[in-house]
Amino acid sequence: MMEEKDKKIIFHAGLEDKGLRIDKFLDGKNLDISRSKIQKLISSGKIKSSGRVISKNCLLKGNEVIEIEDINSAACQYDYKPQDIKLRIIYEDDYLLAVSKDAGIVVHPAPGHYEDTLINALINYNERLSGVGGSLRAGIVHRLDKDTSGIIIIAKDEKTHVILSEKFKQRQVKKTYEALVLGNFKEPEGVINMPIGRSLKDRKKMGVTIKGRESLTDFKIISQFDECSLVEAYPKTGRTHQIRVHFSYINHPVIGDKDYGNKETEKIAKEVGLNRQFLHAKRIVFSHPVSNIKIDLNDPLPLDLQECINRLYDKFKI
Secondary structure, eight states: OEETTTTEEEOOOOOGGOOOBHHHHHHHOOSSHHHHHHHHHHHTTOOOEEEEETTTTBBOSSEEEEEOOOOOGGOOOOOOOOOOOOOOOEOOSEEEEEEEEEOOBBSBBBBOSSSSSSHHHHHHHOGGGGGSSSSSSSBBSSSSTTTOEEEEEHHHHHHHHHHHHHHHTTOEEEEEEEEEEEEEOSEEEEEEEEEEOSSSSOSSSSSOOTTTTTOEEEEEEEEEEEEEEEEEEESSSOOTTTHHHHHHHHHHBBOOOTTTTHHHHHHHHHHTOOOOOOOEEEEEEEOOOOTTOOEEEOOOOOOOHHHHHHHHHHTTTT
């Protein structure tokens, strides 16, 4: 969990982070700075663990408060330039906007990928967004994976960003995803309530672990085919890769998922001409941060996913 207090960035390390080197822990927190810059902050005493100055080789014990002071003193010097990347705007007013992110687009710049991101496109659309929400967040209050398409909400000012972030934290934002997953289901709907944390086998991935954080996903079946099912998923929490991890855990991994899928999901993806994971953030409902009016936004399946469904209906409907 991350907090911002008195110009400090604060992370709470959990038991699932025990044994992880602190620079690697922070490198996975989307700080928009490189590992070397994190190490410089540690060496200069700008990063502390439970109030103590530490070394860059420090290993987490699993129950620490990590404080980062003056992150901009070692911020990446790369000039995140505006780029004329087309944005499909679903909604906009004086306080926020919602865009439909294409699959393949990275949300935030990162080492090795400083261009062609959603941030570059947003800064080009409205340069004032570059200062909203902290270092290189451009008002973005939640995230989508690179190969997940769909709706992303952006705040236009700091107050709106804080209010929207709190709504997400308090689970006052209802999100609906559409996913194609492996196999069929006996029941028309279900609930996956399993904790998610950093994978013990691969630290670049997430996984269901007893030491993870509470994670809850509701779902219902839309259609079933010979080897897969189209589902709507309603994540109640916002863990990294939550839907993909949860469905993989119950042996129904998302079709086309290169990280949490298997040979069967790869086979089906080839059969339906799918080049990425079938996961789309299609609807988001929340109360407006200023007017409190209900905002209900929808983003239909993009063409590549709709064509996959059409092929399934033509060949495999049961």
